[in-house]
Amino acid sequence: MAARHVIIGEWSVDARANQITGPDGTVELEPRVMDLLILLAGQPGEVMSKDEIAKALWGEVHVNDDALTRTVFKLRKALGDEARNSRYVATVPKRGYRLVADVSTPAERLAATAETWHRKALIGTVVLVVLFLAAFLYGLTQSPEPEADAPQDAITRLLERADGFYSQFRRADNESALRLYTDALELDPDNAPALAGLANALTQRQIRYEGPGSQGQGRTTLTQALQSGWLDSETAQAALERAVALARRATDIDPSHTRAWRALGLALSAAGEFAQAERAYERALVIDPDDWGTMINLSELYTLMGAPDRSTPYLEQAWGAMERRYAVDPVEIRPWHSEVGLVVARRKQETGANEEAELWYRRVLTLDPLNAEAVRGLSGLLAASGDAEAAASLCTDLQQATGETC
DSSP: OOOSSEEEETTEETTTTEEEEEETEEEEOOOHHHHHHHEEEEESSSSHHHHHHHHHHHHHHHOOOHHHHHHHHHHHHHHHHSTTOOOEEEETTTTTTEEEEEEOOOOHHHHHHHHHHHHHHHHHHHHHHHHHHHHHHHHHHHHOOOOOOHHHHHHHHHHHHHHHHTTTTTHHHHHHHHHHHEEEEEOOOHHHHHHHHHHHHHIIIIIIOOOOOOOTTOSSSHHHHHHHHHGSSHHHHHHHHHHHHHHHHHHHHOTTOHHHHHHHHHHHTTTOHHHHHHHHHHHHHOOOOTTTHOOOOOHHHHTTTOOHHHHHHHHHHHHHHHHTTTTTOHHHHHHHHHHHHHHHHHHHHHHHHHHHHHHHHHHHHHTTOOOOHHHHHHHHHHHHHHHHHHHHHHHHHHHHHHHHHO
């Protein structure tokens, strides 16, 4: 079906906006999930093999069955569908998937409605009058009930605030996040985002804020926490065991929740279970190949595992993913973007790849023009290559604009 605006069952589908609208409102879909819906809608009722779908969605890139399964899971969740009693996307064992709902365009639906309207108009009028009278009489005998706040709205508000506190990476904010995630779980004990958030906050408490060396500037990385020895203590191990359990529960409840797998990877990394952590992070990237937070965590994990050659490429990928998502989530990305580029630049410089290091310093300065560390790094490379004038110009500009020196 070539149309990009179709009606599938109860849902009006706007493929260009990646949105579906139904009785309960509008739902945003990931682009690949929308592609799957449109693909199946193009052949309603017909079975499409997994290979056909994978090739259409991912092209020549090889993906395992898990990636397709997660995409189908997300689509069913958005449609309010169930695998065992499907009204939309049905699994055909050993063959693939098919769309079982009716598919039409708005014009077709409008024409069908117009065709039957003249036959229903008189009946409809009579029915409306009867219903009005019944409602009026019923209202005379009933007292109004007070409106109750929707629990889901309350949970959403709690999670938004908790996520905001957590992303500040300050002790008091992390403790506030812990309490808000706990409040959300009191309303819904099986809420996967709340479980993952609580697991993250508990893990960060042990990495950054508990034990020797956590005062003052404190620890800021998993590497520093492991080197401090604190994570080997009974107190830390007990807390991390709880964090792992919470994250595992989140992945069991919602296997398509990227942050739950990332939370599991972080908790396992802090507990020293590097191989299991690697698998959790890889699962997160199958679900969301642009999850830059997972890439950063995986980069640090590979350094801890003694595989630096695998570490830097993930930082480079994280940089690209952050560029692609910056417009959507600038507040969360901004504190990380420049630092990731600087780490890549320093590593390139340490290995003698000065031209690549220069490129990365310039990339940082393109997005963060007065980043002092990038200016110092680039000016040092330029001076070492014999371009003292350009190096001095960079330093002068930095000092005039910010007061900082090279």
